[in-house]
Amino acid sequence: MAVRLFEDKDHAAKYLKYRVTPNEVVSEIMGLLKKRMPLPGKLAVDVGCGSGQGTVLLAPYFTQVIGTDISPAQLENAQVNQKCDNVSYRQCPAEELPLESGSVDLVTSMTAAHWFDRPRFLEEAGRVLRGGGCLVLLSYAMDMYLEYGDVTEKLKQVCKEVRTVLHTCI
Template sequence: MGFHTFDSDRADKLEDAATRYRYCSREELHALLAPDPGMRVADLGSGTGFYTDDLAPHVGTAYAVDVQAEMHDRYREKGVPDGVELVEADAADLPFGDGELDAAVSTMTFHEFADPEAMAEVARVLRPGGRLVTVDWDRAGAGEAGPPREETYALGDAVALQTDAGFAIERAASRPETFVCVARLDD
């Protein structure tokens, strides 16, 4: 699969709440993650920080991880809240120690970075029992929104990548355009 990143020239679209929440609402993300004030959470492919902003008031530290410096520039322009640290990194080379994070989330970005190396790296930085929450465009979806379907994963392929990296799947479901997967790193 050829990986791509979201065009930073279109970053304003990442702040469109009506569209973004149609596919993953703040409430759903919170229900999937169950944030608490002591958590250290990485938002993988954070872009302009749309979902990072939703998590930041409810966790100890939210790391906005993006490979594109331009996305962090946009985030700085809109204002980075307290408790958020910007991290410029590829998901396959995260600058965190072994077991440093309690959780990671990927909202509509899994297809941009996921491969065996990235999944192994995410597993490395999560503590035993740490969660990975993924909501992404489903290859089996209707194709009315999101990237071209050949650039996405089917739910089964996403689950396989995660289980191969040592995650146990707690929840996996397809929806009309997207899938949701909640995985826990084996203890």
């Protein structure tokens, strides 16, 4: 089930002010992505983009970047925060993206997917991604499991392995 937070204007303003910009992790991810697909790509979508601090970091790597969020207050701040001509924003639930099937090179969700209805979001990400496209989930939530079609057990195993590796790094 999706959880609705971050929605009022005051909360959104504080989020814009205090959210740490995920520069290093995004550039690390782009380094890995370069090995999987030619960059710049055509279209990246940042789902649950909030005030867009992570969304704008994708701009140098794609012709077009779309940030989506359920919260009008967050998106209002994202527009103010916007510094890139190729970045735009849309209000919609993560589980219903207003995008053509197979049209997206990269779907990201930065510290947001733990709030979504994850089975529905993963189906939707799978729908909009082109073959060979990539889904990147950044999260603080270490105990997140992913359910997706008949690969749920495999995904759970991957999540477990990621947690084990992270635990050995700290």
